[in-house]
Amino acid sequence: MSQLIDSPPSETDLTSLPRSELRKHLRQRRRLLSPREQEHAAVSLAVNLVKNPDLHRAKHIAIYLPNDGEIDPHPYIAMAQRKGVHFYLPVLHPVHPGKLVFSPYYDGVELTANRFGIPEPAFSKGLKRPAWSLDAVLFPLVGFDENGGRLGMGGGFYDRTFAFSRLRPRLAPKLIGLAHDFQQVGELPIEPWDVPLHSVVTDKRLYRVK
Numbered sequence: 001m002s003q004l005i006d007s008p009p010s011e012t013d014l015t016s017l018p019r020s021e022l023r024k025h026l027r028q029r030r031r032l033l034s035p036r037e038q039e040h041a042a043v044s045l046a047v048n049l050v051k052n053p054d055l056h057r058a059k060h061i062a063i064y065l066p067n068d069g070e071i072d073p074h075p076y077i078a079m080a081q082r083k084g085v086h087f088y089l090p091v092l093h094p095v096h097p098g099k100l101v102f103s104p105y106y107d108g109v110e111l112t113a114n115r116f117g118i119p120e121p122a123f124s125k126g127l128k129r130p131a132w133s134l135d136a137v138l139f140p141l142v143g144f145d146e147n148g149g150r151l152g153m154g155g156g157f158y159d160r161t162f163a164f165s166r167l168r169p170r171l172a173p174k175l176i177g178l179a180h181d182f183q184q185v186g187e188l189p190i191e192p193w194d195v196p197l198h199s200v201v202t203d204k205r206l207y208r209v210k
Helices: 019-029 037-049 072-080 158-160
Strands: 060-062 087-092 100-103 111-113 120-122 136-140 172-178 199-202 206-208
Touching: 037 199, 072 087, 087 120, 087 158, 100 120, 111 136
Parallel strands: 060 087, 060 136, 136 172, 172 199
Antiparallel strands: 087 100, 111 120, 199 206
16 A cells, blocks of 8 residues: 555554454544544545545546544545535345445434444335445545554455455445554455455545545
8 A cells, every 4th residue: 555645654453363363452442533633634634635646527426424433434425525526324134134235324324223333224115325336435444554554343245245356356346444543453354255455544644546
């Protein structure tokens, strides 16, 4: 992964920890951020997302609602909506377990907590957008490294949903991880089922995968 913005050396390598402990450590650290720190990070993230060439022509973008201290994409959403970009939220597929579909996200859309307690629009065949028809997907990371390795919550929903991108990369949307910059750690193992990222954007910088 090459950096478009110069960065200081990463923090002490934490990857010697078991994945469960590493996940716990990083989640706890981001939960400790104050509301003001989160707000500042969200605005800085928006600025760096605007710079990301993977999004310059994107008109249909999947997004997430932040929880558990995840970096907030709403300032970017507000900026992009003014330029005609349409956003979609992931919805747990009721027929294909472990996969996601995407429903329109806009002011006033009705949301209901899913089995994980995460708000999502109601599943609707008429409104859903299949994964292959998105231009880009912005999703949260628990941890990442400079080589494109990533650590998620462990559910594998994005990997299963976008598994087709390994076989048909031209049909795949741009997959972009979002995180606080301190969530960068030393080298993470890449599993055979991991779907590769195109870039990672943080509150400090933009990383492009080689």
